[in-house]
Structures are given as C-alpha cells and as structure tokens.
Amino acid sequence: MIIVPCPNCGPRNSGDLQNCGENISRPDPSTASLVEWREYLYMRENPAGWVTETWYCRGGCRRYFTIQRNTVTNEIRGQEAS
Amino acid sequence: MSEITFKSPVDVGPLTSPDGSVTVADAASTTKVQVRAGAGTAAAAALDVSYGSSRRRADDALVCGTRPDEWTIYGTPGQAAAISATVPTDGFVTVIDITHGRAMLRISGSNASASLNKICNLDLGEELTPNGAVFSASVGNVGCDLVRDDQNGQTSFLIACERSFGKFLFIAVADACTEFGVQIPAGWELHGH
C-alpha cells in the first residue's frame, strides 16, 4: 500500500486515488510530426528512481495533483495542485 | 414546487447489535441539496464552511463542505425547495436537489468507527475525523460522501452514495457490523447471492 498526500485531503490510500502517469508535455497537434505525437501518446521514461507524475483524487476531492515519487522506494515529495 | 414521494432502495432495518453498540439505519429520504459555487460568491459566503468541515444551521440543516467549491446541505425529508431557497444564486452558482439521486444511511454507536474501518481506507479515529468532519472515501468499494454527525454524544456517520449502489452499500455496512452481533435479515447477506 502507498500513502499518497493529496493537497486537499491529506494522506490517502493509493487505492482511493488514480495514478495518471508521468507528467509529459503535449506537443502542438497542429505542428507535431507523427513521430512526436506517437512519442507523446505512448513513450514513457519509466525510470527506476524519481518521477514527476499526476494523480487524480478519485475517492476524495476529485482534483488532480502532481507529486514526485521514487519508483524504487515509493518515497514521495513535493505535492502540489495541478 | 411540490416534493416527489421518496422511495428508498433499502426497505429493512434499522439493524442494531444486541448490546446497542452499533446501529445501521436507512436515511435515504434525507433531503440532499448540492451547491457548487465559485470562491467569492454570495453562496460560498452564506454557506460558510470550508472543505472538510460542517455546521448545523439554525434551521437544523447540516451544511457540509463536500469538496473544494462544493457543498451538500442535508435536511429533514421533503425540504428540498425550502433549503434550496436559502442559497443565494448570484454569480457562478448551481443549486441542485440530489435527494432522489443518492442513497444514504446512518451508522451510530460506540462501535460505529470500528465497524466502518473494516471497509473504509480512512482512519476514522477521533484525531482525523472528529465530530463534524466531512470527507469522501470508498466504503465497501462504493464511492461515498461521509460526515461525522454525532447524536446525543454518540459517534455517528451519515454516508451517501449514488442511489443505484444504495442497497449494496447498506448490505456491505451491515455485514461489517456482524462482528458486534448485528443480525442480517434473510436476503440481505453480503455473500451467498
């Protein structure tokens, strides 16, 4: 079990939230090449270490927020509302 | 506006343990009015509770800060129009009667927290959820809005969910109380369907 700190609700069981994955910037759809768009849709860094990711507080305040999580230890730091 | 007769998804109970330490009772007919209002609106100022807390108004309605910029007002049955009329609607504000869209139950007693804790991820102890605390969480895998609303000094929680999950939620909560001797009526067992 991972305890994830929601900026609105405080510490919550990760089962009450939804992990929306790594934060990645969205290219401009009007100028992005097919390769850039494919990378935006499917390619992730998936590091063994710190990753900046978005979570959705599904069971609580229903807001999105950003945290940094260490994928090896599940240590979490720096949460902020998205 | 006349009120529509309410039909609860739960037609049993209340269920009480022999020692009286926990009671589960249907409360679906409770009037439920949802308010969404931006910061700085007259509605937000009038409701006057922040996310996570509640207050009992002079008209006996229970005003809950259900989510950021969202409130739920609970009242006695049949009061939706009267309660809605108390909310100023200037600016970016919606007021919706969700009475018929939500089921609700009340669990009370000295073992209410212990029973609920079996099927809810949150710590329902005094420190995190004191009387008046408002929070949302999964209860028996059903997404619920909860408020700790003690009665006569007894621990008590009001739990609301989407109406279509109401019967299951009642069954799941009643099942969590069997440890304390609550008898489940035939056909209302969690397992065995």
Ligand SMILES: [Zn+2]
């Ligand atoms: Zn939250």
